[in-house]
Amino acid sequence: MRLWGAIPAFTLAVGAIAVSPVVKAENLVEKIVDQFKHDKGDNFGHHDHDHDHGNHGHDDLLKAYKHVVIIYQENHSFDNLYGHWGDVGRDQLNGVSDADQPHTLQVRQDSKVYTCLLQNDVNLTSPSPLPTSCTDNGSSVAILSAFKNKPFEINDFIPTSATTCPKPIGAFAAHGFLNGTGLPGGCTEDIVHRFYSEQYQINGGKQNRYVTGSDASGLTMGYYDTKKLPIYRYLHDRGAPNYVIADSFFQGAFGGSFLNHQFLVAAAAPQFVGAPSDGSANDLHSIVDANGMPTSTPLYAPLTTVKDAQLTAKCNQAGLPAGLACGDYAVNTTQPFYQPYSPGTADAKRLPALNTPNIGDKLSAKRVDWAWYSGGWSNANGDVGASGWTNGNGTTCTDPNHLPTAVFPNCADVDFQFHHQALNYFASYAPGTKARKDHLKDEAEFIQAAKSGRLKDVSFIKPIGEENEHPGYASEAEGSQHLVDLVKAITEGPDGRDTLIIITYDEFGGQWDHVPPPPHNRRGDDAKAADHWGPGTRIPALLISKRFEKSGAAHEDYDTTSILKLLEKRFDLDPVVTRPVRNLAVALKAGDSDRH
Numbered sequence: 001m002r003l004w005g006a007i008p009a010f011t012l013a014v015g016a017i018a019v020s021p022v023v024k025a026e027n028l029v030e031k032i033v034d035q036f037k038h039d040k041g042d043n044f045g046h047h048d049h050d051h052d053h054g055n056h057g058h059d060d061l062l063k064a065y066k067h068v069v070i071i072y073q074e075n076h077s078f079d080n081l082y083g084h085w086g087d088v089g090r091d092q093l094n095g096v097s098d099a100d101q102p103h104t105l106q107v108r109q110d111s112k113v114y115t116c117l118l119q120n121d122v123n124l125t126s127p128s129p130l131p132t133s134c135t136d137n138g139s140s141v142a143i144l145s146a147f148k149n150k151p152f153e154i155n156d157f158i159p160t161s162a163t164t165c166p167k168p169i170g171a172f173a174a175h176g177f178l179n180g181t182g183l184p185g186g187c188t189e190d191i192v193h194r195f196y197s198e199q200y201q202i203n204g205g206k207q208n209r210y211v212t213g214s215d216a217s218g219l220t221m222g223y224y225d226t227k228k229l230p231i232y233r234y235l236h237d238r239g240a241p242n243y244v245i246a247d248s249f250f251q252g253a254f255g256g257s258f259l260n261h262q263f264l265v266a267a268a269a270p271q272f273v274g275a276p277s278d279g280s281a282n283d284l285h286s287i288v289d290a291n292g293m294p295t296s297t298p299l300y301a302p303l304t305t306v307k308d309a310q311l312t313a314k315c316n317q318a319g320l321p322a323g324l325a326c327g328d329y330a331v332n333t334t335q336p337f338y339q340p341y342s343p344g345t346a347d348a349k350r351l352p353a354l355n356t357p358n359i360g361d362k363l364s365a366k367r368v369d370w371a372w373y374s375g376g377w378s379n380a381n382g383d384v385g386a387s388g389w390t391n392g393n394g395t396t397c398t399d400p401n402h403l404p405t406a407v408f409p410n411c412a413d414v415d416f417q418f419h420h421q422a423l424n425y426f427a428s429y430a431p432g433t434k435a436r437k438d439h440l441k442d443e444a445e446f447i448q449a450a451k452s453g454r455l456k457d458v459s460f461i462k463p464i465g466e467e468n469e470h471p472g473y474a475s476e477a478e479g480s481q482h483l484v485d486l487v488k489a490i491t492e493g494p495d496g497r498d499t500l501i502i503i504t505y506d507e508f509g510g511q512w513d514h515v516p517p518p519p520h521n522r523r524g525d526d527a528k529a530a531d532h533w534g535p536g537t538r539i540p541a542l543l544i545s546k547r548f549e550k551s552g553a554a555h556e557d558y559d560t561t562s563i564l565k566l567l568e569k570r571f572d573l574d575p576v577v578t579r580p581v582r583n584l585a586v587a588l589k590a591g592d593s594d595r596h
Contacts, residue, residue: 058583058586058588059585061547061592062569063570064498065500065547066495066498067457067459067498068457068458068500069459069461069499069501069502070460070502071463071501071503071504072264072460072462072505073463073469073483073504073540074257074468074474074479074505074509075257075470075506076509076540077508077509077512077539078095078513079095079096079099079223079515080223080509081223081476081505082226083513084223084224085226085227085232088552089551091553091555091590093245096151096223099514100514102206102208103514103515103516105149106149106211106212108139108212108299109212109291109300112139114138114143114149115134115143116134116135116143116149116218117134117148117149117152117217117218117221118136118145118217118218118298118299119145119146119147119217120175120216120217120298121158121188121216122173122175122176123157123158123176123188124219126146127144129178129179130157133145133146150221151222151223151512152222152223153223154222155225158186158188160186160228160476161184161186162185162187163181163182164176164177164179165177165183165184165473166182166183166187169401169414169415170401170413170415172473173189174189175216176188184475185475185476185477186476186477188222188471190472190510191214191215191216191219191471192213192215192297192510193257193508194256195259196255196286196292197255197293197308198254198536199254199292200212202517202537205516205517205520205521206516207516210511210512212297212300213293213297215297216510229476229480230483230484231483231484231503234484235544241491242549242551243544244543244552244554244591245540245551245552246556246584247538247555248515248538248558249504249538249557249562250536250537250557250558250559251535252264252267252533252536252559252561253269253507253533253535253536253560254533254536255331255507255536256332256333256507257420258333258419259330259332260560261419261421261422261506263534263561264422264460264560265460266354266356266358267564268356268533268578269330270351270354271330272284272311272328272329275311275328282349284309285307285309285312285313285314286309286311286312286313286332287313287317288306289302289303292324293306295307310331310332310334310349311328311330311331312324312325312326312327312329313326314327324532325532333419334349334419335350336425337350337352337353337425338425338430339431340382340421341418342418343405343407351425353426353430354426355428358423358576359564360372360429360435361426362568362574362575363573364435366571366573369456370439370456370457370459370460371441371445371456371459372421372422372440372441372462373442373443373446374420374440374442374462374464375388375442375443375462376388376412376413376464376465377441377442377443379399379416380411380412380413381410381440382409382410384409387441387444387448388444388445395408396408398411399413401414413464415465415473417465447489450486450493450495451489452493453493454495455495455499457571458567461486467479467482469483469505471509487503491544491546499545499546500545500588501543501545502541502542502543502563503540503543503544504539504541504560506560507537507539508538511537513539517530517538517559518530525580526582528580529559529579529580534559535560541558545591550592550593551591552590552591554587554590556586556587557581558584558586559579559581561577562582562584565577565581565582565584565585566583566584566585569583
């Protein structure tokens with residue numbers, strides 16, 4: 001049921017979360033919905049989050065799987081990557097063609113609609129290399145552009161063959177590499193994706209400030225030709241396994257990779273215990289203006305002094321907007337206290353080891369065999385001679401792609417992302433512990449296990465930077481092909497039929513999507529599946545299984561923590577998720593031919 005035009009209902013999650021003061025008021029809409037539920041029963045009711053009333057309950061479908069593999073890709077909104085997937089059988093997906101004007105047209109800081117999209121990726125700017133065809137003088141920033149205020153296909157301007165990827169590997173250019181100066185792959189510039197900025201961009205469910213709130217401006221409105229993606233082509237080839245695509249799946253938390261990896265393993269924002277609050281260089285709290293923005297962009301001028309830092313704003317910050325999360329929580333990229341971390345990061349700026357609940361500990365407590373497999377882990381962790389180690393037998397880092405500042409034996413790749421190693425933040429997996437050795441492994445070991453029929457009960461897969469589809473330092477096509485290779489290793493291996501594959505992305509990568517996240521335009525329990533941490537922008541999600549009798553689409557709301565709910569149900573775990581989200585296992589029924 002689509003409710004994009006309905007009246008938004010806003011609910012607050014309270015308890016351990018510190019939030020800025022809000023005015024308490026009774027919600028008339030909520031009262032009406034509650035009465036309707038009492039009289040008629042609500043299709044969005046709490047029971048629907050955990051039970052299915054078709055011929056096959058999703059619990060029975062879930063129990064058929066001996067193995068669950070979660071592949072966690074990088075930085076794309078649904079509309080950006082899967083928005084042109086098209087229909088799946090008789091199931092109609094909510095893609096870019098379904099976007100209405102109010103959730104598409106981007107607006108300025110003063111809420112006036114842009115005529116054109118400002119571009120600063122070096123391959124999209126005007127008058128060079130693209131001729132100016134659109135002029136917008138509606139504000140202090142004059143816009144000369146080749147792009148009107150609407151979504152556009154990236155491949156039309158930066159094809160896969162374009163030599164726009166970092167050269168050498170690991171190099172950085174704020175606005176990308178001009179075609180002809182980089183490596184092939186069709187890379188774009190990276191796009192900002194930060195905790196407070198995304199909330200400004202979502203704009204209360206209007207979805208119309210992605211351009212204004214971004215350092216990359218108009219690139220946020222770009223999309224890929226979905227049908228040319230290797231993963232799409234693979235899934236539609238003869239003999240491919242069936243799949244379920246979820247078109248209402250949202251990133252668990254606002255912002256970037258760091259926080260969303262924490263939500264994948266712990267469903268919570270980590271607290272920076274002992275965080276200084278004295279205004280010194282080690283005070284890592286953000287400062288936001290009256291619009292909730294912590295920074296400037298090419299199209300946004302802060303109203304007051306701002307600071308986009310690692311932690312939430314202080315709860316006593318003057319002028320803190322009502323309803324924003326605040327306190328000592330790490331929400332933007334923060335390095336772990338343990339190795340591997342970005343070389344040279346001061347102790348005071350690394351997150352103290354966490355002792356809070358996480359999915360790894362819950363799985364271990366029930367004797368469920370599991371591992372987190374990360375591309376480049378053996379090199380970064382200094383596991384000399386282990387699977388994935390590529391730095392020889394000497395005493396120096398010899399892989400040509402090692403980070404120049406790396407200190408042997410921690411020979412991280414130039415595109416190894418330290419903040420993607422979610423469980424390395426927890427004391428349970430400290431260096432030297434048996435749990436670390438047993439559960440934190442290199443992706444190379446996973447591929448070996450998949451091909452030899454030795455999959456663990458639960459596997460988390462985190463590809464290395466060059467292969468994870470992250471804009472800026474990865475080619476979308478090459479990352480999608482690596483994804484296909486992982487899926488084929490599983491489905492063509494001895495454990496293929498007994499394995500459920502879940503593919504999703506950590507977050508939106510700064511890119512626009514037209515579907516508002518909960519609680520906006522929701523009612524009942526779906527409106528309650530939100531708090532001051534998220535969920536954020538809609539992202540791609542696929543379930544792949546050789547057991548599916550058909551391909552289909554799941555239209556119910558889910559977020560990143562719905563994956564944890566599925567694991568909790570399948571393996572009878574003590575819960576780590578507190579947000580009342582729907583179990584992702586409900587989506588399994590879309591692949592069942594007996595579904596009504």
